Amino acid sequence: MTDLLWMPASDGRQGAAGNPNYVRSMDAVVQKALEDWVVLDRTAFYAEGGGQPSDVGKLTWDGGEARVKHVSKKGAVKHELEGDVPPQGARVHGEIDWALRHQHMRMHTAQHIVSGVMWRSRQGRTVGNQLHADRSRIDFEPAKLSPEGLRDLEAEVNRILAADLPVRVYEEDRAVLEARLKADRMSERNLLGLVPQSVRRLRIVEVYDPSEPRTIDVCPCAGTHVARTGEIGLMEIVAREGKGSNRERIEYVLKA
Ligand SMILES: [Zn+2]
Incomplete structure (x- = not known):
């Protein structure tokens, strides 16, 4: 199961400060890696659903980087990548396209x-x-x-x-x-x-x-x-x- 970083409660009164919906980046570990997608232990990326489109952005790690072009949640939260694919166990840094x-x-x-x-x-x-x-x-x-x-x-x-x-x-x-x-x-x-x-x-x-x-x-x-x-x-x-x-x-x- 991927820990979804935007999910926790917030009361909205403090605005963006400390509000999980405003988490734009994360460090995570690759749990599963296939040809062009990875599953991470935690993510700031929103997976398409409920009428809201997927986030896009990038992943970087020691020795590589990839564009996250789509995130889906069929069975698992899959980050679909363009570029390199980090191996299972790799520590990655993710940044979402915040403007979008x-x-x-x-x-x-x-x-x-x-x-x-x-x-x-x-x-x-x-x-x-x-x-x-x-x-x-x-x-x-x-x-x-x-x-x-x-x-x-x-x-x-x-x-x-x-x-x-x-x-x-x-x-x-x-x-x-x-x-x-x-x-x-x-x-x-x-x-x-x-x-x-x-x-x-x-x-x-x-x-x-x-x-x-x-x-x-x-x-x-x-x-x-x-x-x-x-x-x-x-x-x-x-x-x-x-x-x-x-x-x-x-x-x-x-x-x-
Ligand atoms: Zn809503």
């Missing part, structure tokens, strides 16, 4: 907020999303957005971004989370039924306003997120498209 990763974190956190607002204000459920560094998309059911609705959604999300709210990451027992979501009318936002019943503890990502206090969005997620919403900048919805009679897709970009 931070953009994914901004996009990903924005997606949680859009999904939370869309559910709370319009009962639109998020049924899919795909993040990219420059432009991301979210699919909702049922379709709810008029042109005015789009602008209202955008304005509400941007108020939350500008308020610079903390993003908290923590573990919760499934039963506790289910009861809480039900009380907060957030069960359908989350589709916990899609998570296998064997998973009893979940990693929760919550955007909240400590001054009220009020939860903007709460969702089980294993991705990477910014510590505070102020890092996201402003969100602009650049397209809306109907996908069949009951589904719609929005695309958004971020502005610093």
Whole structure:
């Protein structure tokens, strides 16, 4: 098993300092090496999943270096390499492409907020999303957005971004989370039924306003997120498209 360095809890209040999502480099030991990939004992690299793309970057070691071109988690966390391949047992240093990763974190956190607002204000459920560094998309059911609705959604999300709210990451027992979501009318936002019943503890990502206090969005997620919403900048919805009679897709970009 690879130790995933971005996974541990953080309360978001201190910003980036000490927040595991901001770990950009690591020293690790090669546990398994094949033709063009390695498994490491620990990694700062995010493996593609949940709509968030893989990190890229580089590995260096005594006598060699390679570009990490993709990281997948099929069976194990595999760092796919271009260049040399370090042997099993080698000590390596990894550096992720931070500009790209931070953009994914901004996009990903924005997606949680859009999904939370869309559910709370319009009962639109998020049924899919795909993040990219420059432009991301979210699919909702049922379709709810008029042109005015789009602008209202955008304005509400941007108020939350500008308020610079903390993003908290923590573990919760499934039963506790289910009861809480039900009380907060957030069960359908989350589709916990899609998570296998064997998973009893979940990693929760919550955007909240400590001054009220009020939860903007709460969702089980294993991705990477910014510590505070102020890092996201402003969100602009650049397209809306109907996908069949009951589904719609929005695309958004971020502005610093
Ligand atoms: Zn997430």
